Amino acid sequence: MTAGAAPTSSRYARRTSRLGNLLVHGLLSLGSIVMLLPFIWMLSTSLKLPADIFTFPPVWIPSEIAWSNYAKTVSAMPFGRFYFNSFVVATSVTVLQLLVSSLAAFAFARLRFPGRNGLFLLYLATLMIPFQVTMIPNFILMRFLGWYDTYQALILPPAFSAFSTFLLRQYFLGIPLDLDEAARIDGGTSFRIWWQVILPLSGPVIAALAIFTFLNSWNDFLWPLVITNSLEMRTLPVGLSGFQSEYGVRWNLLMAGSVIAMLPVLIVYLVGQKWFVRGITLTGMGGR
Amino acid sequence: MALQPHDQTRTPEHPSTGVAARRWRGGWRPSYQPEAYVFLLPSLIGFLLFTVLPVLGALVLSFVNWNLLSPPKFVGVANYVELLTRDAIFRTVFGNTLFFTITVVPLQLALGLLLAVALNRPMRGLTIYRTIYFMPVVTTIVAAALVFQWMFNRDFGIISAAIWKLGEWTGVPLTPPDWLNSTTWARWAVVILTLWKNIGFTIVIYLAALQAVPQDLYDAADVDGATAWQRFRNVTVPMVSPTTFFLLVIQMIGAFQLFSEAFVMTNGGPAQATMTIVYYIYQNAFQFGRMGKAAAIAWILFAFIFACTFVQTRLQRRWVHYEAGEG
Structure with a gap:
C-alpha cells in the first residue's frame, strides 16, 4: 500500500460505512417494529371495549381505555x-x-x-x-x-x-x-x-x-x-x-x-x- | 460448545509443601473416594426413576395396547405396523412436521445470521435492538400463540389490515388470505409465529460467534480488495460454521418437537394441516386413551431425530470449518 493511497481509501471506507450504518439502522428498525408489533397489538386490544375490537380498519388507540378488562379477566x-x-x-x-x-x-x-x-x-x-x-x-x-x-x-x-x-x-x-x-x-x-x-x-x-x-x-x-x-x-x-x-x-x-x-x-x-x-x-x- | 472456563494451568510444585506435584497428588487424591456415591445418590435416584425407568417403560409400552382402565394387552409390533403402513393421519402429521422443519430451520438460520451481522457493527443503539429482538424468547409460547391467533384473524386482525393497506398504497389488488382457516396459510402462520418467537435466540448465539472472529482476517480480506459480499462469503460464513452446525442441530430437534404453537393457535387444524407428531402423541395418549400407540410414535420420533442428527454430524465434515486444534 502506498502512502498516498491509504488516506483516500480510509476516507472512502468511512463514507461507505456511514451510508452502511444508515442502511443497517433502517433494516434493524424495520425488524424491531415487526418484533414489537405483537406486544403493542396485545396491549392495545387488552384495553379495548368490544365495540373497538370488531372494527375495520383496526384502531390502535382505543376510544375509551377499558382497565376493567383486567379486573374481569382476573375474576373470570x-x-x-x-x-x-x-x-x-x-x-x-x-x-x-x-x-x-x-x-x-x-x-x-x-x-x-x-x-x-x-x-x-x-x-x-x-x-x-x-x-x-x-x-x-x-x-x-x-x-x-x-x-x-x-x-x-x-x-x-x-x-x-x-x-x-x-x-x-x-x-x-x-x-x-x-x-x-x-x-x-x-x-x-x-x-x-x-x-x-x-x-x-x-x-x-x-x-x-x-x-x-x-x-x-x-x-x-x-x-x-x-x-x-x-x-x-x-x-x-x-x-x-x-x-x-x-x-x-x-x-x-x-x-x-x-x-x-x-x-x-x-x-x-x-x-x-x-x-x-x-x-x-x-x-x-x-x-x- | 460455548463453554470455555479458565485455563487449566497447574503449578509444578505446591507452594506450601514444595513436593513435586505428581507425588503429592498421588498422596492426597486417593484413587477411590467412596463419598462420591453420596454426592451422586440424589441425582441417581431421580435419573433412574424419571429417565431410565420411563425409557424402558416406553419401550415395553409401545408393544402393548393400554387405555389405563382395562389391563394392558400385548400386541407385539402391531402399533408400529399400524403407524408405518395403515395410519393415514400419522403420514399427514409426519409430513407436516417435515414441512415445519424445512421451512423454519433455514429461514431461522439465514435471518438470524443476517441480523447478527447487522448488529455486529460499531454503532450506537445496538443494545436496544438486541433487547427488542430477544424479547419474544422469554415470553410464554401460549400467550404468544394467542396474540398471533388474534393477529391472523381475517376480518379484524392487524395482519389482514396491513395487507389491505398495502394493496391500497401500491394499487395492486391484494386480498389477505383467511390465514387460520386455510390449509395452506395456517401452516405459514405457524412458521411465522415460530420465527418471531425464536429468532432472538439465533441472533444472540450468532453474535457471540461473530465477536470471536479475528479482525485480522477481515483486514487481510480488505488488503486483497474483497467486497463486502466476498468478506461475508469467504470470512464470516466459514468462521461461524461451527455455530451454524450447533444451531442447525438444536433447531432441527426443536422443530421436530413443535407442539404448543399448533395446539394453541390452530388446534392442529384446519383439517389436520398443522397437526404435528408431538400433537398426535398427545392426542393418542390423553384423548384417545392409546398409551401404547403414543409410545410407539414417540420412539419413531426419537429414531428419526437420531438419524437426522447422525447424518448432520457426518455431513458437517464437508462444510464446517474448525480452527486448527479445536476439532
Whole structure:
C-alpha cells in the first residue's frame, strides 16, 4: 500500500460505512417494529371495549381505555393462583435441579470411584432422548404414585436433568485441581470443597443455569398440561390455555390474560437482560 | 460448545509443601473416594426413576395396547405396523412436521445470521435492538400463540389490515388470505409465529460467534480488495460454521418437537394441516386413551431425530470449518 493511497481509501471506507450504518439502522428498525408489533397489538386490544375490537380498519388507540378488562379477566380465572403455582414450581425445580446436578457433577468431575465413566456415559446417552418418550411412562408413574394433579408431579420429574449435570461437570473440570488438593491438606472434606471451593468459583455458569431453568419451567406447557387437571393446580401457561377454550372470541379479555402472563418475565428480562444474554451464550439454552 | 472456563494451568510444585506435584497428588487424591456415591445418590435416584425407568417403560409400552382402565394387552409390533403402513393421519402429521422443519430451520438460520451481522457493527443503539429482538424468547409460547391467533384473524386482525393497506398504497389488488382457516396459510402462520418467537435466540448465539472472529482476517480480506459480499462469503460464513452446525442441530430437534404453537393457535387444524407428531402423541395418549400407540410414535420420533442428527454430524465434515486444534 502506498502512502498516498491509504488516506483516500480510509476516507472512502468511512463514507461507505456511514451510508452502511444508515442502511443497517433502517433494516434493524424495520425488524424491531415487526418484533414489537405483537406486544403493542396485545396491549392495545387488552384495553379495548368490544365495540373497538370488531372494527375495520383496526384502531390502535382505543376510544375509551377499558382497565376493567383486567379486573374481569382476573375474576373470570384465578390468575393469582396460577402465578402462585408457576412461582412455586419454577423456584422448586430450579433450586432442586441446581443442588442435585451440582452434587453429581462434582462427583463426576472431581472424585474418583469405580463406575464413574460408565455412569457418565449413561447420563450422556439419555441427553438425546426427547421428552415425549419419557412423558407417557412418567404420567403413568405419577398416577401410580397417586401424584397426579399435585405439586410433586409438577416439580420432581423436571428437577432431575442430565443436561445440567453435564454442563456443570464440564465447567467444574476447568477449575484447577490444585485448589481441591490445597483444601484437602488443610483437612477439608469433599463436601466442604464442593461448597466452599467449587461452587463459589462457578458463579457465572450457575447463574446462567438458574436463569434458564427457571425460565423453561415458568414457560413449560406440555408437562403441566398433561399432569394437572384441577383449576387450582394449573400453572400460568396451562391456565391461560384453559381461559382460551372457555372465552373463545373475547379477545380483549384473552389479550389481558396474555399481558398478565407475559408481564413479570418481560420486566425481569428488561431489568437484567445482560444476564440473560450472557447466560444464553454460556449454556446454549433458552427459547424452548 | 460455548463453554470455555479458565485455563487449566497447574503449578509444578505446591507452594506450601514444595513436593513435586505428581507425588503429592498421588498422596492426597486417593484413587477411590467412596463419598462420591453420596454426592451422586440424589441425582441417581431421580435419573433412574424419571429417565431410565420411563425409557424402558416406553419401550415395553409401545408393544402393548393400554387405555389405563382395562389391563394392558400385548400386541407385539402391531402399533408400529399400524403407524408405518395403515395410519393415514400419522403420514399427514409426519409430513407436516417435515414441512415445519424445512421451512423454519433455514429461514431461522439465514435471518438470524443476517441480523447478527447487522448488529455486529460499531454503532450506537445496538443494545436496544438486541433487547427488542430477544424479547419474544422469554415470553410464554401460549400467550404468544394467542396474540398471533388474534393477529391472523381475517376480518379484524392487524395482519389482514396491513395487507389491505398495502394493496391500497401500491394499487395492486391484494386480498389477505383467511390465514387460520386455510390449509395452506395456517401452516405459514405457524412458521411465522415460530420465527418471531425464536429468532432472538439465533441472533444472540450468532453474535457471540461473530465477536470471536479475528479482525485480522477481515483486514487481510480488505488488503486483497474483497467486497463486502466476498468478506461475508469467504470470512464470516466459514468462521461461524461451527455455530451454524450447533444451531442447525438444536433447531432441527426443536422443530421436530413443535407442539404448543399448533395446539394453541390452530388446534392442529384446519383439517389436520398443522397437526404435528408431538400433537398426535398427545392426542393418542390423553384423548384417545392409546398409551401404547403414543409410545410407539414417540420412539419413531426419537429414531428419526437420531438419524437426522447422525447424518448432520457426518455431513458437517464437508462444510464446517474448525480452527486448527479445536476439532
